[in-house]
Amino acid sequence: MSTKFTKETYLYWYELMQLIRQFELKAEEMYKMAGKIRGFFHAYVGQEAIAAGCMTATRHEDPFITAYRDHGWALAKGTSANACMAELYGKATGCAKGKGGSMHFFDVKNHFYGGHGIVGAQIGTGAGLAFAEKYMGTDNVVLAFFGDGAARQGMLHEVFNLAMLWKLPVIFICENNNYAMGTSVHRTSNVIDIYKLADAYEMPADMIDGMSPEAVHDGVARAVKRAREGGGPTLLEMKTYRYKGHSVSDPQKYRTKEEVEEYKNQDPLVQVSRTILKNQFATEAELQAIDAKIDAIVQESVRFAEESPWPDDSEVLKDVYIDQNYPFITD
């Protein structure tokens, strides 16, 4: 059997997806069992293939922006597990200095523009990043991610129109995990194939198997090539599935256990490890060694977060204005 992608690509995918998976599981454990993490918390478990495929189809300097299910994206772009776990804890060493929390990871050095909590808002902000890339004459392409819920926001339609009008170098990627919180896609619109929304703006669009890093890579690579060459935006609908609830507090009464199990059979980590073994890219033992390495990274991130300091109380009035002389009202 021959594969279209190299051994290195498969091993990279495996390692990245395993990092995201293990990080999320550990973080959820620290939330639920240890009470170390608070606030809203949305896990990326099940959707890792999208991160994997997008990474190999883009360059490091291509900006990514997403909604609040953002841990996986920061890890994919290169934010350390330490900085991510510390952010979840709210520690000063976090990737947003403990000011963002789960929903607001940022790492601009790694071209990750967050971490946004208002459903659909980042679709427009992402197009703005792309406007700047085009204005400055770079050939960077922005990847703007959103969920199926955000597809029903007015922002999406305004920005699809503007992005096509100005041929902005942005790929709109809908991670369709079937549920806008507890509302299935079928209950949100007459149009259940979200990629078809692009038709109204004559935007190229594609539906992609979001459980397959190969399919994701191919779809994104095509769209990125078009955008880099000045061809403008693309909408990609990635069919995926989150194994976990919308957030940690979600009892998931809107779907059956059987449905969740059915998707777990298509698990991207299982599929990629099968391909790796079949093609002898690595042995079982070598994959286990990767797992052990990831486990050590994740364990270390917990230790790092535990031992890191809280932000100083004086940080309340810092990072509010760039103007260092701003006269805050304090009483």
Add this chain to the structure above:
Amino acid sequence: MRSIPFREALREAMSEEMRRDERVFLMGEEVAEYNGAYKVSQGMLAEFGEKRVIDTPISELGFAAIGVGAAQRGLRPLIEFMTWNFAVLAMDQILNTASKMLAMSGGQIGCPIVFRGPNGSAGQLGAQHSTAFESYYANIPGIKVVSPSNGYDAKGLLKQAIRYEEDPVIFLESEVMYGDKSEIPNDEYYIPIGKAAIAKPGRDVTIVSFNKMMKVALQTAQELEKEGVSAEVIDLRTIRPLDWMTILESVKKTNRLVIIEEQWPMCSVSSEIAYRIQKEGFDYLDAPIRRITSADAPMHYAPNLVTAYLPDVTRTVKIVKEVMYIKK
């Protein structure tokens, strides 16, 4: 010195900064080919071309978001709203993205953007085109709010906002001031944001206002002059941050304060000023702080209702006399 209308002063500010800095661009409805709904940007498309003077469809949320994203990536956008009444549709981007991203990102992402356009009432435009938004935006940490009353200030403040401000700036103009003429120096100048101006010195009472209500404030002072009352008139120019020190220094001298604004009364700019001055200047006050605002209602269409809704000289004179304990 040249005498030019307010709209030209704004245009000079934008054009001068666009000549200086390639990263500055103007975007909004009708700003380019139509030369501006109120002709503020007349001729700018011809000078700067379509890359930098950009017409948008009627999508306030969408183009505000494009501006915010562009600012986060290093450009310095000037986003024009045809009126701030329409900008309410874009408020999510101003409140939840532009103002908060620096904090949420732990200082990684700034947003050097200027949102500008006409604000407040402009005659018989009915309820939906007549809201004054200073108090709304002044409530938001992370942004600055400028509301000039004349073309001279507007030019200096707008140039400052575009060139030197790294934080988002809300710049509130008025349709009914665009034709007002000001003396503008030939040499380039900037006016720092956050500093009020004493528009008329006086000794008996302090009158504070901003934007087009400054006309009511100054006319009130003239009327009072006839009756031997010397009013000091302060033009705030910036609402956030609020230059309350200038007000306090004046109140220390006059011991009386009246505020005139076009806001609705609840949680208005005058509410904040009154709090600050009673706290910092309690011992200097010889009378309650008074204010005159728009009526606590949507603005109606009929001409007499417009008049009854807005602060005016007659009522302001009456309130000033009350704080002066002048019986007549």
